Amino acid sequence: MSVWVAVTDTLALLAAITIAWLIRGTFRPSSLRPSLLLVVLAPLVYLAVFAGFRLYSLSRLSPAEEFRRILAAVSAAISGLVVLCFWFGLSPHRVSIAMTWALSLVFTLVSRRLWHQWMGRLRFRGDLQFRTLIIGTTAEADHLLGAMRAKGLGFQVVGHVCTGEEYERLDGLRVYGSLRHLRSAVDESGADCVFMASTAVTPEAMAEVSRVVRSRPIEVRVSSNMTEIMTSRLMVQQVGSLVALSLKAVRLTGPQAVAKRTLDIVLGSLAFVISLPLWGVVALAIKLDTRGRVLYRQERIGRDARPFSILKFRTMVVGAEAMLEGLQSKNEATGPLFKLRLDPRVTRVGSWLRMWSLDELPQLLNVLKGDMSLVGPRPPLPNEVARYEDWHHDRLVVRPGITGLWQVRGRSQLPFDDYVRLDLYYIENWSVAYDLYILMKTVPAILLRKGAY
Known part of the structure; x- marks a missing residue:
């Protein structure tokens, strides 16, 4: 099976190179004749790098881990191919290099996804055991x-x-x-x-x-x-003649914190500018539907249990919080959360906004301000935190996010403890690549309205 995966990886590389050169208009078969050895070496280098990142091992990787390895492997392989090009006297254009990298990444991710779907069907049938x-x-x-x-x-x-x-x-x-x-x-x-x-x-x-x-x-x-300890925090260390397990603290500090904040500012600013025309449409729809303010402020609990004001488009009638007590007996959520599929406080426009998560657009301002991140645990209400068990508080060690693993794994359908476990898994395994992976998975989760209400 690994052989066929390697074949599709090779085809992904060759397709990426060909398309990039065709788009640039620099592809000439005659230009490759002096460098036929390069044509042979390129796939071998590519596959060797992929093998070095253990992308052909029998062990099944989590989607996030596989994404991280493929991203690193494609980047390293393309860098190696650029060095080879200069070695053989070729000078590839920077745009062609960037396009080859991007297309190789996309094609490889797509082919791997198709492989996983096919192998999943085989395993479900009882094959590939x-x-x-x-x-x-x-x-x-x-x-x-x-x-x-x-x-x-x-x-x-x-x-x-x-x-x-x-x-x-x-x-x-x-x-x-x-x-x-x-x-x-x-x-x-x-x-x-x-x-x-x-x-x-x-x-x-x-x-x-x-x-x-x-x-x-x-x-x-x-x-x-050890269900409360994620394996990413455990490291095997040699201490003299002893072999010990070292448990890392869960904090984003130094370069990690800078990288995450940079990602939030760059992508948050881009999303804010792109979505601005939609803000006007949503605001007009809210004003035409019901009386009251367009934007809604609410106190939430952020990193290290510090309170902040979250911004949302208003989706409920004025005075909705006063109606909450009378609805508690109908609560459909577990733990300290309150969820009601047919909440009578939600307006007609509000129901539509929630279905497509458009009510959360103003939280981009919270991200740019630094109260929130694009990806992270959802910010809880103060009364929810008051009912937390001890281990639930671990989700408050990072900035809360607009989206997260809970968003792509079921949204409102998850029991609260599973919700928290997903948050803790994210915190334990954070990386820039993981944030990008979750952001990419959020789009289809919203479009398919997965668990939304």
């Missing part, structure tokens, strides 16, 4: 077995290596014995993946697993019970 051995106690194996048999995940559980004292056969699953039988279990089952329960991770167990998989192309995964 990882033959997986579970290592753990009977109870842990039962839990993992139930989770891994969900359709579309791509795991075919072929056996259980028990670390407990008593062996029990689970739902027809073969038990291969204890860890000392792992080598024969792998050989007999034809496993290409070993999934370890968290309590099975002992020095002795890891040493045995390492010995068994050393000469075999087997992927090892560990189920973590």
